[in-house]
Amino acid sequence: MREFVALVAALMASNALAIDAMLPALPAIGDSLHVAQANHRQLVITVYLIGFGIAQLIYGPLSDRFGRKGLLVVGLGLYVVFATVAGLAASFPLLLAARTMQGVAAASTRVLVMAIVRDRYQGSAMARIMSLAMIVFMIVPILAPSFGQGVLAISSWRHIFIGLAVYGLILTLWVILRLPETLAPAARRALSFASIGQATKETLGNRASIGNTITVTLVMGGLFSFITSIQQIVFDVFGRPDLIGLVFACIAGPMALSSYANSRLVHRFGPRRLLLTALAGFSVAALIHLVVTETMGETIWAFVLMQALTMSSFGLIGSNAGALAMEPLGHIAGTASSLQGVITTVGGALIGYAIGQNFNGTTLPFLIGFSSCAILALLIAYWANPAMIKPPGQGPSHIKTE
Numbered sequence: 001m002r003e004f005v006a007l008v009a010a011l012m013a014s015n016a017l018a019i020d021a022m023l024p025a026l027p028a029i030g031d032s033l034h035v036a037q038a039n040h041r042q043l044v045i046t047v048y049l050i051g052f053g054i055a056q057l058i059y060g061p062l063s064d065r066f067g068r069k070g071l072l073v074v075g076l077g078l079y080v081v082f083a084t085v086a087g088l089a090a091s092f093p094l095l096l097a098a099r100t101m102q103g104v105a106a107a108s109t110r111v112l113v114m115a116i117v118r119d120r121y122q123g124s125a126m127a128r129i130m131s132l133a134m135i136v137f138m139i140v141p142i143l144a145p146s147f148g149q150g151v152l153a154i155s156s157w158r159h160i161f162i163g164l165a166v167y168g169l170i171l172t173l174w175v176i177l178r179l180p181e182t183l184a185p186a187a188r189r190a191l192s193f194a195s196i197g198q199a200t201k202e203t204l205g206n207r208a209s210i211g212n213t214i215t216v217t218l219v220m221g222g223l224f225s226f227i228t229s230i231q232q233i234v235f236d237v238f239g240r241p242d243l244i245g246l247v248f249a250c251i252a253g254p255m256a257l258s259s260y261a262n263s264r265l266v267h268r269f270g271p272r273r274l275l276l277t278a279l280a281g282f283s284v285a286a287l288i289h290l291v292v293t294e295t296m297g298e299t300i301w302a303f304v305l306m307q308a309l310t311m312s313s314f315g316l317i318g319s320n321a322g323a324l325a326m327e328p329l330g331h332i333a334g335t336a337s338s339l340q341g342v343i344t345t346v347g348g349a350l351i352g353y354a355i356g357q358n359f360n361g362t363t364l365p366f367l368i369g370f371s372s373c374a375i376l377a378l379l380i381a382y383w384a385n386p387a388m389i390k391p392p393g394q395g396p397s398h399i400k401t402e
Contacts, residue, residue: 007179008117009133010171011072011109013140014079015052018106018164019045020144023231024244025157032157033092038236039357042228046353047096049224051103052110053345059111060338061199065191068112068119068334069181073172075108080168087161102164107341114337118326119182124267126326130319141252146245189332199335211384212325213340215279215377217347219317222286222373224352226251226307229366232359238300247300251308258315271320272385278316279381283374285310290367303363310370317377324385 022029026041035041063071082105086098121129151160189195203209230248235241258278266274289306292298298306322340329336355369 003178004120005129005133007174008113008129010174011113012133014076014109014164014168014171015106016140017144017147017167018048018079018083018102019227020141020248021148021151021160021164023145023227023248024148024152024241025160026231027235027241028152028157029092029095033089033095035092038232039359041231042353042356043096044099045224045228046349046356048099048103048106049345049349049352051100052107053103053342053347053349055104055107056111056338056341056345058338059108060115060335060341061189061191061196062334063112063115063183063338064189064199064332064334067181067183067188068116069175069179072108072112072175072179075105075112076168076172076175078105079108080165080172081105083161083165083168087158087165107345110341110345111334111338114322114326114341115333116179116182118330118333118337122327122330124271124323126323128263128266130322139256142249142256145248149245183334187331189335196335199332200339202332203329203336203339206328208328208384209325209336209340211380212275212321213343214347215275215381215384216318216321216325216340216344218351218373218377218380219279219282219314219321220344220348221351221355222370222377223314224348225355225366225369225373226311226352228352228356229359233303233363233366234300236361237363238303240300243300247304250304251311254308254312255314258312259319260315262316262319266320271323272387274316275320275324275385276378276381278313278320279374279378282310282313282317283371283378285313286367286371286374290364290371293363293367298363310374321381 022044026044029035029044030038030041059071059075079102082098082102086095086102089095089098117126117129117133147163148157148160151157151163189199231244234244234247240247262274285306289310292302292306325340326333326336351369351373355366358365358369
């Protein structure tokens with residue numbers, strides 16, 4: 001199981017690395033490719049996320065029909081190709097096109113990883129596997145900006161993309177050599193409009209599925225607003241570009257710790273209870289940060305402390321909400337994973353971009369948008385995951401969603 005968790009984490013990390021390693025390089029990319037508006041540099045992140053989100057519609061039905069492994073190998077191969085193209089791009093439009101297609105390729109990792117894990121595990125066991133993978137996965141946001149800074153110190157931003165291509169090639173070989181096919185031939189579904197339509201209707205019509213998916217979308221919107229804004233916050237608000245890697249690591253570190261805590265706690269308390277508790281803490285911390293900043297102002301280290309406190313709940317949210325959303329849909333795991341992924345990624349990216357475009361030289365637009373996402377996510381999660389009342393004469397209450 002250890003190698004399986006490591007591979008799942010490494011596949012998930014390919015996406016995080018493609019996003020977070022860019023952050024220190026955005027000013028250099030803008031200068032090199034003549035991007036006049038500073039806020040437009042955020043598109044390097046946003047177009048990747050949009051490509052990543054939309055393409056998930058393709059991978060899900062295909063994986064339910066043809067299996068997981070072959071499709072994953074194709075996606076990883078394309079990830080390598082378009083990372084290389086981005087590194088060689090001579091214009092900003094070409095870079096954005098390559099980034100979009102790199103996101104399209106990387107979408108295979110999100111859909112197929114969720115489907116592969118669901119093929120083998122369900123419920124609390126699935127949440128635990130995802131939490132263990134998230135521990136490794138969360139190390140990437142801690143290290144990725146420092147990787148980008150390190151590359152910039154000795155070379156140009158183009159070599160960051162070359163590094164991504166090398167990483168993608170390693171993953172491709174690992175999957176080919178070590179990952180077995182997880183979808184049995186007897187479980188494969190016909191590739192037809194009727195089949196896809198029925199799976200889509202079931203995914204979008206199931207309360208647990210759509211409610212938890214929207215919850216994740218809002219939380220991801222908050223996360224993506226942080227990712228798209230953090231470079232400008234550190235560089236322009238606080239005037240400390242040298243600290244971007246350290247700031248990101250300090251905020252991402254608690255996310256990794258909470259993922260580890262979730263892997264230990266989920267069997268005891270269940271994904272529903274942990275999700276709702278984490279979202280409550282997430283919302284309260286975000287509101288406190290907003291109020292403190294509005295009334296007292298903040299230094300860079302006060303920002304780091306408050307944002308780290310807020311994000312410490314994140315590792316308890318994503319894996320549990322994802323497991324709860326997938327729990328009733330094991331028989332259509334590929335299509336369900338793709339539809340949920342489209343909603344969470346594209347919706348989150350657009351929310352994050354909208355918040356980021358309101359950057360005005362202060363942290364307030366980010367904090368207002370972030371807090372709003374947190375509160376809405378909490379409300380929807382309560383609707384999506386109602387507690388089950390125990391029948392008369394039975395033992396302790398049982399939460400069906402757990």
